[in-house]
Amino acid sequence: MTHPGEITRRQLLRRIGFTAFVAGPGAGLLSACATAGTGAAPAPAPSTSLAASADPKNPFGVDAKKPLEVVIFSGGYTDAYAKEVHEELYKKAYAGVTIKHNATQQIGTQLRPRFVAGDVPDVLNNSGPESMDLTALAAEGHLADLTPLFDAPSIDDPAVRVRDTLTPAVLENARVNGMNLVLNYTVSHRALWYNAKLFASKGWTAPKTWAEFTALGDEAKKEGIVLFAYPGQKGPYYQLWNILYTAAKIGGNQAIIDIDNLVDGVWTADPMRQAVTAWAEIQAKYGDKAYFGLDHTQTQVKQLQNQVLFYPVGSWIENEMAKDIPDDFEYAIAPIPDVTANDAMPYGAIQVGVGENFVVAAKGKNPQGGLEYLRIMLSKEGARGFTEKTKNLTVVNGAAEGVELPAGLVSAAKAQDSAGQNIITEARFEGWYKELFDYGTEQTNRVMAGRITPEQFCTAMQKKADDIKQDESIAKQSRS
Structure with missing residues (x-):
């Protein structure tokens, strides 16, 4: 439904998530407990250096023979975007790979014992009322450094780094304990609906x-x-x-x-x-x-x-x-x-920010695959697929061009446009x-x-x- 004075979809895509926000959550939309925090500096994570491969199509040196495990919070976005888009794109890039998929609304209940035991998934969508304490996980060395991901060549244009394809709020809010450890994937608006x-x-x-x-x-x-x-x-x-x-x-x-x-x-x-x-x-x-x-x-x-x-x-x-x-x-x-x-x-x-955080387990069995999975998520095909499945925008510039957007999201975009620089920062x-x-x-x-x-x-x-x-x-x- 179009209302008089409503901005066009093209204007929406230019303005809604693809300009610098005066906002940003450090840990996504929702946060809850994992393990007790410590004051110690984060333990060094296993190396995932770009030097592992000179191939821009496989910058992390992913071994297709290594299985990948992905855990998704199945809340408002459900998990279809992961099963039907991102995981399929990963399988297409690495023929023969096995992906173990787990969707849950009980992130903390299911994952806390596994982190304690050292049996962790490679990629974790850490959201929901039971989401885990990222500061504590960082202090214990559980989160892989995402700097190699941000510095990697993008899938859409190897001459452009991943970091240069994202709204700046992503990089501003990736840091925990001084390191780039969190990928916030979505653009969100919080107000009165x-x-x-x-x-x-x-x-x-x-x-x-x-x-x-x-x-x-x-x-x-x-x-x-x-x-x-x-x-x-x-x-x-x-x-x-x-x-x-x-x-x-x-x-x-x-x-x-x-x-x-x-x-x-x-x-x-x-x-x-x-x-x-x-x-x-x-x-x-x-x-x-x-x-x-x-x-x-x-x-x-x-x-x-x-x-x-x-x-x-x-x-x-x-x-x-x-x-x-x-x-x-x-x-x-x-x-x-x-x-x-x-x-x-x-x-x-209004409050506008980035959220729905993803992390790669530094002590997982396949951190290289975890980084590559996030790189695929940050491709235009991966991001557009998310928007098509969830009717929500991602942080990837221009990825939602041409996607039919629902009335509420267009309303939010119009509100953001009206707010201009008066954006409420996220706690x-x-x-x-x-x-x-x-x-x-x-x-x-x-x-x-x-x-x-x-x-x-x-x-x-x-x-x-x-x-x-x-x-x-x-x-x-x-x-x-």
């Missing part, structure tokens, strides 16, 4: 101010619609993200940067306090506590039934719910409304300090349910951040 068709039928518009937001809440309540909801089970981090990005809207991106850098007093400063207070008040007046007992899929179905107006999530939701979207529903993105009269970022600022502490992020999701449920006050939330989060800052066993990261 709603049903454009419902809004059109009611004559509603996306609110630009908090007063307009609450006024819409009053209108929705009359019709039995909850203004805002998030999943209290298996998804409270959606609301933690929302609070963080609201704090950035109020206080600027420095608020997020200071949180990531464990700056003293940042959790109790005005931007965070105002953000938590605003959303806690929305929940108290317009929310429904029943959603604290629902998971993300159940909550998303409620929105498809027009029982929820706004839902805080990322652009993967459209593919995740594709089979359930009714004819009267069309996903669209709404920026966070102005919270105060003096927000540091203007209305229209990286979710991957850097797993303990802090997990604690934050617990405290988010508590404050939103009214079991603690916003002031108590801020105090508790600051204390946890201070404890982590003082813990010498936890490797510290920094950003600017």
